[in-house]
Amino acid sequence: MLKRTLIMTCAAFALSNLFAIEETKLSMELWNRYTMSIKNGNASTSSISLERGYFGLEPKFTDKVKGRFTLDFFSSAMSVTIDKKKTAITDGVAIKLKYAYLQYNPHELLSLLFGLQKNYFGTIYDWDYTTIKGDPADIYHWCASTDYGIGLFSYLPKGMGDIALQVLNGEGYKKSLSAVNAYPKFQGNLRFLPVAGIMAGGSFAYNMVTPKKADMTWVGVLKLAFGPFSVLGQYLGQKNHSEISSMVISGMPVLSIGKIAKNKFHLDLTGRFDYSDKDTSKSNNETYALIGGINHAFVISSKGTPDAWWQINYECPDINAKTLNHVLMAQLRWKFGHTLKS
Amino acid sequence: MNLIKKSLNLMLSAGMLFSVANAQAVLNMVGSTTVLPIAQLAAEVYMEKNDSLKISVGGGGSGVGVAAIMNGRTDIGMASRPAQTKEIVTAKANGINLFENAVAVDAITIVVHPEVGALVKNLTIAQIRDIYTGKISSWAEVGGPKKPIVVVSRDVSSGTFEVFKEKVLGGGKVKNDALMLASNKAVATAVGTTPFSIGYVGLAFLSPEIAAVTVDSVESNEENARSGKYKISRKLYMYTNGKPKGKIKDFLDFLLSAEGQALVVKTGYIAVK
Numbered sequence: 320m321l322k323r324t325l326i327m328t329c330a331a332f333a334l335s336n337l338f339a340i341e342e343t344k345l346s347m348e349l350w351n352r353y354t355m356s357i358k359n360g361n362a363s364t365s366s367i368s369l370e371r372g373y374f375g376l377e378p379k380f381t382d383k384v385k386g387r388f389t390l391d392f393f394s395s396a397m398s399v400t401i402d403k404k405k406t407a408i409t410d411g412v413a414i415k416l417k418y419a420y421l422q423y424n425p426h427e428l429l430s431l432l433f434g435l436q437k438n439y440f441g442t443i444y445d446w447d448y449t450t451i452k453g454d455p456a457d458i459y460h461w462c463a464s465t466d467y468g469i470g471l472f473s474y475l476p477k478g479m480g481d482i483a484l485q486v487l488n489g490e491g492y493k494k495s496l497s498a499v500n501a502y503p504k505f506q507g508n509l510r511f512l513p514v515a516g517i518m519a520g521g522s523f524a525y526n527m528v529t530p531k532k533a534d535m536t537w538v539g540v541l542k543l544a545f546g547p548f549s550v551l552g553q554y555l556g557q558k559n560h561s562e563i564s565s566m567v568i569s570g571m572p573v574l575s576i577g578k579i580a581k582n583k584f585h586l587d588l589t590g591r592f593d594y595s596d597k598d599t600s601k602s603n604n605e606t607y608a609l610i611g612g613i614n615h616a617f618v619i620s621s622k623g624t625p626d627a628w629w630q631i632n633y634e635c636p637d638i639n640a641k642t643l644n645h646v647l648m649a650q651l652r653w654k655f656g657h658t659l660k661s
Numbered sequence: 662m663n664l665i666k667k668s669l670n671l672m673l674s675a676g677m678l679f680s681v682a683n684a685q686a687v688l689n690m691v692g693s694t695t696v697l698p699i700a701q702l703a704a705e706v707y708m709e710k711n712d713s714l715k716i717s718v719g720g721g722g723s724g725v726g727v728a729a730i731m732n733g734r735t736d737i738g739m740a741s742r743p744a745q746t747k748e749i750v751t752a753k754a755n756g757i758n759l760f761e762n763a764v765a766v767d768a769i770t771i772v773v774h775p776e777v778g779a780l781v782k783n784l785t786i787a788q789i790r791d792i793y794t795g796k797i798s799s800w801a802e803v804g805g806p807k808k809p810i811v812v813v814s815r816d817v818s819s820g821t822f823e824v825f826k827e828k829v830l831g832g833g834k835v836k837n838d839a840l841m842l843a844s845n846k847a848v849a850t851a852v853g854t855t856p857f858s859i860g861y862v863g864l865a866f867l868s869p870e871i872a873a874v875t876v877d878s879v880e881s882n883e884e885n886a887r888s889g890k891y892k893i894s895r896k897l898y899m900y901t902n903g904k905p906k907g908k909i910k911d912f913l914d915f916l917l918s919a920e921g922q923a924l925v926v927k928t929g930y931i932a933v934k
Contacts, residue, residue, distance in 0.1 A: 480750065516753070622729055
C-alpha cells in the first residue's frame, strides 16, 4: 500500500510538471558476462548473459526537485520473485524496476526522497562493483540495493561525510504486494570523512517482521585510500527475528596500476576476502571466499570516468571446503548517456 | 665483434634520444571555458621560459575540470565555481583532496546587442531575473525598443551558469526558448550577431560587437568586483590534488606572481592579488 501510494504520488507530480522539466538525463549501462563454474571438478556452468541492462531517466524539474526512474533489463539465469515464488526466466529476458523516486532538496546539502530509492546501508548505496561480486550486505541477503519508502539524506558541512535516515518496506525492490509485510524497516547511516583518504562509518537497520519481532542488522565500514592503493573493510552483523546471530567480515584491497603509470592506461588489480558465519552459535558453518581480479578501462570520458571496461574475476567461494569449487567470470561493462535540455 | 659494438652503440644512442624526448615533463589542465584564456596565455608564456615542460590545456567546463582532478585524470582542474559538497565527499573517499587555488576574479557582465545597448544602459537584478525567467519578454518593459527579447544563456553544466543562477536567478528557471550555448565565446558571438538579444559573459569576452550594461547602476569593473559592489562577481579557480607540489606548484607560483597576474589582467580578468 505504501509502495502504491508513493508511486502514485511520484507519477502525479511528474505528470503535473511534464512541461516544466529543465533537463532530462538519459542513460544506459550494460554488463555482458561470461561465467564458468566448476563444481566437484566438473564445469557446471559455462554461459554468456546480459547480467544488467540499466536504462535510466533522470528528470530535473527545478534545482530543488529531481526524479529518477531506472529499469533493469537482464537475460541472465537469475530468477525473479513473484508472490514469494521464484520464477525462472522463460523468454530469455526480464525487467526489474530499480529506481522510481522523487527527490526534493530544501537545502543544497539536504534531500528528501520518496519512492523506490537507494538503501543507505553500509556500502550498498555507492557500491561500484570493483569486483564483479556484489556488496556483502546484498549477496548475503541482508539488504537489497533499493527499497520502497521515505528517506532523508544529507551531506555534512565542509564535505565531512553524509547521514541518512529511512523508513522502508524492508523487503527490497524485488518484492511487492503480498510478499511485503505490514511492518516497516527503520534505518540509519552515518559516514565520516575527517581527511582525504580516510572514511569511517556505520549503519543500523531495524526491520520489523511482526509487531514484536524484528531483524536487526548493523555494519561498520572503514576505507583507506592513499595514492594508487585503497582498502575497504567491513564488519556486518545480524540478529534475526528467530534469535539467530550471523556475521560477515569483508576486505577488499585495490591497486591502481594506471595511477602508478600516471594514467597512461587504466588497469586495477583487485582482491577480496569474505568471511561468513551464518549462525555464530554453531561451529563448522563458516565460509571463506576469496576473489582476485583485473579491471581494465579502455574508453575513458573527459571527466576521467570509464565508459567501457573489462573485468576478469576468479573466485573460490569457500577455500575451506572439502572439495574446492571455482568460478571464473569475464565481464564487459559499457555505458552511454545524453542530457536533453528543454 | 665490431658489428655488435656498433649495434650496441646505436641502440644506446637511440635509447638516450628516446629518454631525452621523454624527459620533457607534461602538465595537464582541463575544465572551465571561462578560465581557459588565462590558462592558455599563462601556459604559452611559461613554456617559453621552461622548454623542458609541455603544458596541455583543454576545456570541457567546470564540471569536467573538478571531475578530472577527482579521477586523477589531470594535474590542474579549472573551475569558475567552487567545488560542490558532493564532489568534495566523493573525492575525499577516494583519497583526493580538492585543493582550491584562486587565480583570478571575474565579473559576469550582462551584454546586449549594440542596437539595444544604445537605449538600455542599466538593468536591475530583478529585471534580469524576470527577462531570463520569461516574466519580461519585450525590451519596451525596460526602456528599450518594442521588440521581443532574445535570451541567450550558458548551458546548465557550465560554472558561469551556476554562478549566474545563484546570484541572479535565485530559484528561477531559464525560459524554455532561451538559447543555451556551450562557451563564453559562443554567447558573445550570438549576442553580437542577433538583434534584440541579451546574454552574459566573463569580462575577458567583452568586445566592441556587444554592449555591456550596468547592473543596479554598478559597472562591471575591477574596483566594483573587488569591493563586492558589483553583485555578479566570482573567483576563478585551479584545483589540484592537495597542496600543489613540484611542476604544478612552480606553474601556479608563476601565475600568482606579478608577471602571472599581469597576464590575468591582459586576458581581461581581474588579478586575485
